[in-house]
Amino acid sequence: MKNLMMMALVLAPTTAFAHASLETKTAPANSAYEAAIRIGHGCDGQPTLEVRVELPDGFTDAAPVAKDGWEASLAETASGVREIVWQGGSLPADAKETFAITGRLGDLPAGSALAFPTRQVCADAQIAWVERAAPGVDPHSLDRPAPVLTIADTGAVVGAAHAGDLAIERAWVRGVPPGAPVAGGYLTIVNSGTAPDRLLGGSTDFAGAVEVHEMAMTNGMMTMAPLPEGLPLPPGETVTLSPGGYHLMFLELSAPPKPGDTVTVTLDFAEAGPVEVTMPVSQFGAGAFPGGDGAGGHGHGEGDAHGTSHGSSH
The missing domain is CATH 2.60.40.1890 (PCu(A)C copper chaperone)
Structure with missing residues (x-):
């Protein structure tokens, strides 16, 4: 019984896994980078019909990776924020999927953070993964954290x-x-x-x-x-x-x-x-x-x- 309980704890899903997140969370400056954002669930049981990702300063030459069943475009909001928008598809509420953007990272200092605020739009609701942790605040404490890339010290990245x-x-x-x-x-x-x-x-x-x-x-x-x-x-x-x-x-x-x-x-x-x-x-x-x-x-x-x-x- 104890082993079964331990297995259940290991296998049980947690809300942390449901967050929108980057598959590669660190990368060096002055390099090509693919921002692959993992979407973990829909809006309160509704399928996701649109995905919008804001592009941070320091990430240039952005282009969406083609995705079957979806149309992607580069747009600009009224406030001048650049974003990639995927429309025309439908991601079931219980499905996980990756939406990717290729681009280049500029001459950014090691340790700096680039946020990719992401919004899932459903028929009657939306989820905005846009919160950013203040200095000294654990990002895991946020309800809707934005996916964040950390610029790595090239010499410190083992295996990359x-x-x-x-x-x-x-x-x-x-x-x-x-x-x-x-x-x-x-x-x-x-x-x-x-x-x-x-x-x-x-x-x-x-x-x-x-x-x-x-x-x-x-x-x-x-x-x-x-x-x-x-x-x-x-x-x-x-x-x-x-x-x-x-x-x-x-x-x-x-x-x-x-x-x-x-x-x-x-x-x-x-x-x-x-x-x-x-x-x-x-x-x-x-x-x-x-x-x-x-x-x-x-x-x-x-x-x-x-x-x-x-x-x-x-």
Whole structure:
């Protein structure tokens, strides 16, 4: 009974999860940024028919990401406030959905906050997520907090980096036992630009080579093979390297990455060039970014040589 009660507490929804919120809450200045705002519920049981997001100063070149069933436009209020408006769709009251805006962050000081006040309009009501916490006030104490982005100190963001229109997020390395010859690395890459790019590989002090690999099921056996031409990064899309799929393969390890450490890896892109990123090292067999809100679970073989076969000649 006690276990059931604990599980119920863990699984029970809370009002905090229902707030309109940004999926990526920190980003460095002078970079491309996608403001993806998560809408968690309707207006007292009514579906959401319109979503309006005010654009803060310091966020330029804003454009809505196309969304099936909705028409999006850039508007300006009578008071001169710029906003993105989605209309023509219907989001059920019990459904969750993301409305995204691409743009660029200006030369903003680290620690500054940019609010994206958001309004949901329903048939007979609306919810305004517009409250902003005063200095020293916990934002979680607000009833209708506006989604807020915090400008990060680039050097302090572990697992993240920017290069032009490419944003690297949640980059990490899976820890391996002493003596292991290879290790796997994972990350998410957002290409918010209009031109394609490719992840070619990289370099690091603890490995002789860093390649991009793909896992696939061949004749009933999970195999891994390098991508000689690199991994395509189409414009306007997000590409994820995760256990069981695309991943970085660190070969010829000179010092296997240890859980709890951080390592520096230089990623090579065909257009953006070399990009340095600091990656945290997870526990053995981990399946998600060690900082954590990704899905947990165990890995699928990259770097631990269990039940896999490599299709390359290293």
